[in-house]
Amino acid sequence: MPYHIIEAQQFDKEILFKLFEKADKFRMKINNCLGGKILATIFYEPSTRTRLSFESAMLKLGGLIISTENAKEFSSAIKGESIEDTIRVISPYCDCIVIRHYEEGAAKKASEVSDIPVINAGDGKGQHPTQALLDVYTIYREFGKIDNLKIAMVGDLANGRTVRSLCYLLGKCGKDNEIIFVSPEHLKMKDDILDFLRKKDVGFTEASDLKKILPETDIVYMTRIQKERISKEDYEKAKGKFIINRDNFHLINKNARIMHPLPRVDEIQLTLQIENEDSRVAYFRQAENGLYIRMALLEFVING
Amino acid sequence: MPYHIIEAQQFDKEILFKLFEKADKFRMKINNCLGGKILATIFYEPSTRTRLSFESAMLKLGGLIISTENAKEFSSAIKGESIEDTIRVISPYCDCIVIRHYEEGAAKKASEVSDIPVINAGDGKGQHPTQALLDVYTIYREFGKIDNLKIAMVGDLANGRTVRSLCYLLGKCGKDNEIIFVSPEHLKMKDDILDFLRKKDVGFTEASDLKKILPETDIVYMTRIQKERISKEDYEKAKGKFIINRDNFHLINKNARIMHPLPRVDEIQLTLQIENEDSRVAYFRQAENGLYIRMALLEFVING
Amino acid sequence: MPYHIIEAQQFDKEILFKLFEKADKFRMKINNCLGGKILATIFYEPSTRTRLSFESAMLKLGGLIISTENAKEFSSAIKGESIEDTIRVISPYCDCIVIRHYEEGAAKKASEVSDIPVINAGDGKGQHPTQALLDVYTIYREFGKIDNLKIAMVGDLANGRTVRSLCYLLGKCGKDNEIIFVSPEHLKMKDDILDFLRKKDVGFTEASDLKKILPETDIVYMTRIQKERISKEDYEKAKGKFIINRDNFHLINKNARIMHPLPRVDEIQLTLQIENEDSRVAYFRQAENGLYIRMALLEFVING
Numbered sequence: 001m002p003y004h005i006i007e008a009q010q011f012d013k014e015i016l017f018k019l020f021e022k023a024d025k026f027r028m029k030i031n032n033c034l035g036g037k038i039l040a041t042i043f044y045e046p047s048t049r050t051r052l053s054f055e056s057a058m059l060k061l062g063g064l065i066i067s068t069e070n071a072k073e074f075s076s077a078i079k080g081e082s083i084e085d086t087i088r089v090i091s092p093y094c095d096c097i098v099i100r101h102y103e104e105g106a107a108k109k110a111s112e113v114s115d116i117p118v119i120n121a122g123d124g125k126g127q128h129p130t131q132a133l134l135d136v137y138t139i140y141r142e143f144g145k146i147d148n149l150k151i152a153m154v155g156d157l158a159n160g161r162t163v164r165s166l167c168y169l170l171g172k173c174g175k176d177n178e179i180i181f182v183s184p185e186h187l188k189m190k191d192d193i194l195d196f197l198r199k200k201d202v203g204f205t206e207a208s209d210l211k212k213i214l215p216e217t218d219i220v221y222m223t224r225i226q227k228e229r230i231s232k233e234d235y236e237k238a239k240g241k242f243i244i245n246r247d248n249f250h251l252i253n254k255n256a257r258i259m260h261p262l263p264r265v266d267e268i269q270l271t272l273q274i275e276n277e278d279s280r281v282a283y284f285r286q287a288e289n290g291l292y293i294r295m296a297l298l299e300f301v302i303n304g
Numbered sequence: 305m306p307y308h309i310i311e312a313q314q315f316d317k318e319i320l321f322k323l324f325e326k327a328d329k330f331r332m333k334i335n336n337c338l339g340g341k342i343l344a345t346i347f348y349e350p351s352t353r354t355r356l357s358f359e360s361a362m363l364k365l366g367g368l369i370i371s372t373e374n375a376k377e378f379s380s381a382i383k384g385e386s387i388e389d390t391i392r393v394i395s396p397y398c399d400c401i402v403i404r405h406y407e408e409g410a411a412k413k414a415s416e417v418s419d420i421p422v423i424n425a426g427d428g429k430g431q432h433p434t435q436a437l438l439d440v441y442t443i444y445r446e447f448g449k450i451d452n453l454k455i456a457m458v459g460d461l462a463n464g465r466t467v468r469s470l471c472y473l474l475g476k477c478g479k480d481n482e483i484i485f486v487s488p489e490h491l492k493m494k495d496d497i498l499d500f501l502r503k504k505d506v507g508f509t510e511a512s513d514l515k516k517i518l519p520e521t522d523i524v525y526m527t528r529i530q531k532e533r534i535s536k537e538d539y540e541k542a543k544g545k546f547i548i549n550r551d552n553f554h555l556i557n558k559n560a561r562i563m564h565p566l567p568r569v570d571e572i573q574l575t576l577q578i579e580n581e582d583s584r585v586a587y588f589r590q591a592e593n594g595l596y597i598r599m600a601l602l603e604f605v606i607n608g
Numbered sequence: 609m610p611y612h613i614i615e616a617q618q619f620d621k622e623i624l625f626k627l628f629e630k631a632d633k634f635r636m637k638i639n640n641c642l643g644g645k646i647l648a649t650i651f652y653e654p655s656t657r658t659r660l661s662f663e664s665a666m667l668k669l670g671g672l673i674i675s676t677e678n679a680k681e682f683s684s685a686i687k688g689e690s691i692e693d694t695i696r697v698i699s700p701y702c703d704c705i706v707i708r709h710y711e712e713g714a715a716k717k718a719s720e721v722s723d724i725p726v727i728n729a730g731d732g733k734g735q736h737p738t739q740a741l742l743d744v745y746t747i748y749r750e751f752g753k754i755d756n757l758k759i760a761m762v763g764d765l766a767n768g769r770t771v772r773s774l775c776y777l778l779g780k781c782g783k784d785n786e787i788i789f790v791s792p793e794h795l796k797m798k799d800d801i802l803d804f805l806r807k808k809d810v811g812f813t814e815a816s817d818l819k820k821i822l823p824e825t826d827i828v829y830m831t832r833i834q835k836e837r838i839s840k841e842d843y844e845k846a847k848g849k850f851i852i853n854r855d856n857f858h859l860i861n862k863n864a865r866i867m868h869p870l871p872r873v874d875e876i877q878l879t880l881q882i883e884n885e886d887s888r889v890a891y892f893r894q895a896e897n898g899l900y901i902r903m904a905l906l907e908f909v910i911n912g
Contacts, residue, residue, distance in 0.1 A: 048679060085568065094360060342668070
């Protein structure tokens with residue numbers, strides 16, 4: 001059975017730190033451990049950033065790529081083929097499949113018929129486990145630990161996949177963390193995650209005044225209000241409500257970090273100089289970490 | 305003059321078995337015989353499956369790829385450039401061109417101005433010779449021969465490129481085969497093919513009762529009713545008429561094979577278990593064979 | 609600071625001839641000087657030809673590729689991400705970015721936040737410096753010099769990027785050249801270029817009778833009337849006005865060259881035989897030169 005990557009919950013602390021170690025190693029020194037192996041990136045939904053980072057990761061390990069950027073419109077899908085058939089046809093062509101799909105559960109379906117590893121690169125409102133991995137890897141890189149941190153999660157917490165997955169990983173693999181949820185009233189973190197955190201003894205609170213919590217958090221995890229996933233009305237109500245800009249940036253603790261899964265729209269408005277020079281701005285390092293953790297992951301699932 | 309692959313009729317028995325032999329060899333052992341060579345896959349019409357299998361074939365032989373998945377919308381074509389000009393511009397960039405086009409005859413036009421080999425990966429209602437090749441290669445793999453077989457071709461025989469090409473190849477390169485055409489009244493095999501078969505002394509009959517012919521055929525070659533190529537009315541009349549499912553699957557001879565060019569919609573409805581375990585289900589092996597026969601073909605046209 | 613390629617004006621004679629020399633060398637003998645390096649081709653606007661030639665150039669030097677053919681529709685751009693953020697995220701994945709964008713100035717913006725070289729592959733009505741390079745490289749290849757030539761530029765001179773850039777390069781790096789502008793009244797070369805040529809002492813005239821100037825020019829540089837950049841009315845007025853065909857082709861000097869940036873629509877109507885055999889037809893050699901000059905450029909900006 002191949003090791004599929006379907007959801008953030010599947011990782012435990014042991015695998016996590018094994019991956020961190022590999023990612024740190026690949027960051028320093030490229031090697032050819034996937035020489036001759038082929039990765040297929042099958043994207044039914046746009047995500048250039050994620051696709052390119054997987055492809056770069058594969059190439060940097062000596063691997064090769066076959067790719068489709070718009071599987072929804074251009075593949076057999078429009079002729080009515082099931083995702084399972086597509087995977088069964090494509091899997092002999094390659095050694096690993098990275099799939100992005102607009103339907104929740106698609107990656108799981110794909111993995112069930114695949115005899116090569118399937119990596120979920122986002123399935124609709126579902127999971128995006130490698131984003132969760134790079135987030136927690138970034139926390140590890142910035143703080144040297146994933147424990148005993150105070151983390152504010154800010155924005156659309158109801159629909160944001162990244163914050164949900166991060167809660168899972170912090171609850172499962174970290175300890176003594178504390179989470180502050182900051183969101184518009186109609187986009188609050190959902191009960192399933194709150195229940196999970198309670199079960200795992202992770203302390204959390206809800207807050208509505210960003211200013212007040214900035215000085216006392218280690219990580220300000222900002223997210224975008226996802227226009228494409230909520231109603232126009234809900235979007236207008238939420239837009240511009242929680243923003244980091246020059247007025248409140250100075251309130252953030254000197255040793256804290258601002259993270260963001262990117263892309264951002266207007267949630268963070270800082271000058272280029274601050275972004276280049278202030279160590280609190282961690283979101284571009286975070287994006288880069290995606291490359292190294294995906295190298296680690298590809299090596300892990302393909303070479304075992 | 306480069307050796308172009310334009311239509312199924314161009315192959316003779318000698319070339320066919322030379323390709324089979326190569327494909328069998330590549331199946332066992334990858335080599336680097338196309339190292340440094342570049343394949344351009346230029347697709348004016350969606351066909352992710354075909355494109356990825358050519359690209360994987362090229363990579364597995366050490367070759368490299370440049371590719372466009374939507375040449376129709378994104379290329380100079382929308383500025384009014386002729387296919388001939390496009391080919392003359394692109395051919396210095398690469399060592400072989402695989403072209404998929406929405407217009408019958410496009411691949412032939414392309415080949416006429418190209419000094420590198422052009423491979424037709426489907427031109428509208430025209431030909432798709434590498435699909436024909438993989439079909440006959442699959443028959444060879446499953447039966448050890450392409451002679452003396454009873455083959456039922458089922459579905460839209462009027463518009464199905466694959467069944468037409470298979471008739472050509474069986475007529476030209478096989479002997480003592482017998483074909484049973486099973487189709488809705490309005491989607492029958494056209495006269496040009498029937499005339500060709502008569503000329504080649506290939507026996508054929510037409511049938512309308514799938515149940516009755518299942519026990520007595522060696523190959524049940526199913527095809528999809530191609531919604532995108534016929535009228536809505538014709539589609540509704542044909543849809544669901546000839547299906548393999550649990551009700552009639554047991555009627556198929558134990559040593560027979562079910563083939564399908566894929567993608568399928570509802571023509572074959574079998575359980576995952578049957579598909580994984582019953583040797584009569586040959587269509588996923590058939591798809592995989594496409595990889596090896598395309599490796600053989602690329603090596604043949606590029607290295608000569 | 610990386611060496612970005614943003615506009616034709618940035619090249620001086622020294623760099624130009626250094627690149628010509630490299631291009632000549634790469635034409636004869638491929639090497640592996642970019643082995644393990646990754647090029648990202650990020651295209652927000654269709655240009656298959658340009659993209660494939662960059663990708664082929666990269667592969668022929670041993671490099672690797674990550675690519676997006678439709679960044680506008682499929683990337684974070686539709687979520688509202690700025691071009692600067694996109695570049696900052698993508699640049700750790702690769703060693704050089706080739707960008708094509710629909711907005712004038714986009715490549716410059718991209719270069720300002722990038723710590724790897726950015727190459728402008730066309731930005732809206734702005735620049736397309738590598739096209740200008742391949743044009744002047746072609747003149748160098750065909751005439752052994754870029755001086756003392758009489759060059760007719762024909763077609764939509766108001767919107768044609770290529771003729772504008774060629775004027776810059778001839779003015780800056782050539783000497784004793786003379787330009788004849790031949791265009792419909794409403795699509796004349798703009799004053800900024802005319803002023804530049806005056807300042808650089810490049811002689812120029814405007815003409816309206818193509819027949820008359822054909823016998824006395826060294827280069828007839830034809831361009832397409834760009835339907836997509838002007839009004840329907842302006843297009844109808846200009847269409848078919850200046851054409852090279854069998855009626856006037858014989859008027860062209862035996863030692864002259866016809867160039868065209870391609871794609872063409874109806875501006876040049878010659879038989880396949882003439883195009884294959886008459887040395888005056890230089891536009892397909894011109895397109896091929898793009899490959900070698902882009903190899904030289906990639907090697908130059910990546911390896912320094």
